[in-house]
Amino acid sequence: MLPPIVVNAESATATGQLPDKEGQMYVDEKEGLYLIPTAEVPVTNFYRDEILDSDQLPIKRCAYTPCFRREAGSWGAHVRGLNRLHQFDKVELVKWTDAESSMEELEKLRDNVESTLQKLELPYRVLRMCTGDIGFPHAKQYDLEVFAAGQKRWLEVSSCSNFTDFQARRAGIRYRGADGKPVTAHTLNGSGLAVPRVLAAILENHLQADGRVKIPECLQYWMRQEFIGEAK
Template sequence: MLQTNFIRDNRDLTIAGLTKKHFKDPETAVDKITELDRKRREIQQELDDVLSQSNAKAKEIGALMKAGQKLEAEAAKADTVVLKERSRALDEQHKVTEEALLEELVKLPNLPHASVPEGRTAEDNVTVLDTGEKPVLPEGALPHWELIRKLGKNQAPIIDFELGNKISGAGFPVYKGKAARLQRAMISFFLDEAGKAGYTEVQPPIVVNADSGFATGQLPDKEGQMYHDAADDLYLIPTAEVPVTNLYRDVIVPETDLPVKNVAYTPCFRREAGSWGAHVRGLNRLHQFDKVEIVQINKPEESYNALDEMVNHVKGLLEKLELPYRILRLCGGDMGFTSALTYDFEVWSAGQERWLECSSVSNFETYQANRLKLRYKTADKKTQLLHTLNGSALALPRIVAALLENNQQADGTVKIPAVLVPYCGFDTIE
């Protein structure tokens, strides 16, 4: 959430940033917030004056009673009744105005970093790195949803979409045998690599309350994409970012503990309402999937160095998996609501002959921290908001799809990348 003092002091910059993100009618929104903020501060000033007068009257009454001037003291008490009524009315006005201001503030997305390119759609994203030779597949190579049927035992696929559909519905596959072991192997590999990079492993809840969803920006922006249990008002997490970042809600982090670096493996749940077409076949888009997430909390002056570090970490994972990949800097119109700068990673899916997004690495600057009330004390004892960052390291489904497709061999087997063999216990899937 943007800070009102920043909006007030940087009107043109705020409007320009909202325009780059293609926010509708930014000038009206900014002016409405500025006016509500002005009204709130005026009410607060009057309320402070009334409370000051009340305190002064209380002291005056004490002095008059001590001096035996009861009539004068009674007259002063009558004044305090009027002041108390006024303070109650002003306090109610302040609450109403503050709620109206918050309602407008939560509608505003984060402002984009200066390096974010102009643009409205994915076609306007900028490729900052394109690396790795695309594999040349043997004749008869298949996309993964067809390949997994051939790799099954006794015609039972190693990833069973129909069985998952029977148990839960579309988008909930069942992994069997070597596919299940490959999933477990990659989770362990990703967690181990994060541990080597200085991240502390945590195992958070996979359901969160509305306060947690609000604090990281999923609510009220993405409630339609989240599975919600109305009875207990709890949400299944779309990513480990939500519970891991909320570990620090309402926390003042000691400066000596910065940067905070956490990693978590969780299943993730997304309704993906409105998704259809060939691009969502197989593992391309699921309602439940596994992901390892890295989260950092850092000082503002260090956060973009941290972002570069996180990008390099994800690069290292893909290179060890021997997967061709590219990195995109997202344009203003294609960025997430809460992000200031996002890099998307895409792997080449040779069987489909298309790029598949497998990671987003983002800096949210103070946007989440303002909602979280996540702060630290500077050397001069001032309390300051921190910056939050996160990234997928990595999401499994599309990595599995790319591994299966890219490593098809002429004899019909799939070769496992060398780095995963110690985790899997096998080097091929037959």
């Protein structure tokens, strides 16, 4: 999908960005419009106020957009460079499921992100986030982090979450159950992946002794080369 990168307050409220993360969002106060912090917002609202057929589920959508975040209060050396940007590109994966299968679909979503990191040949870890570290719309969340060898620290490159019926209830997204009556859907999303930090991880983890950077095999077809840079 190619969703809009500007949304209204109703869309941001449906997905839980408002009234929680307004300090991180760029807003046109005259129009009441917000630059998206993630494609999750416009994509999730795609089926707003609709009743889906159960045989359509799960619905899966993918979007690649710029994302905009003020990141209020983020200062210091640990957030310089590619670590934290006001604008960055990101692939977003969104699912609409029935109530019974949403947790299973979350595991599949996590597997999708993990397989991408494996193909990029990056050292990574998966964290299951505790209740105190997840946002109020989330029911269960995994964070996936890559190791930045140059910084000797782990950087989050994806977050996979199941919101159960929180977002769908706000957005009026339902499906017809076995008895034909409308049931609130479940929504999930995950980043697959945040581009700047992944680029930094590739450059740092695949740096060779001669100064070149080895391109992961899965990207060599697209870049038409095996290494970046000249050997010294």
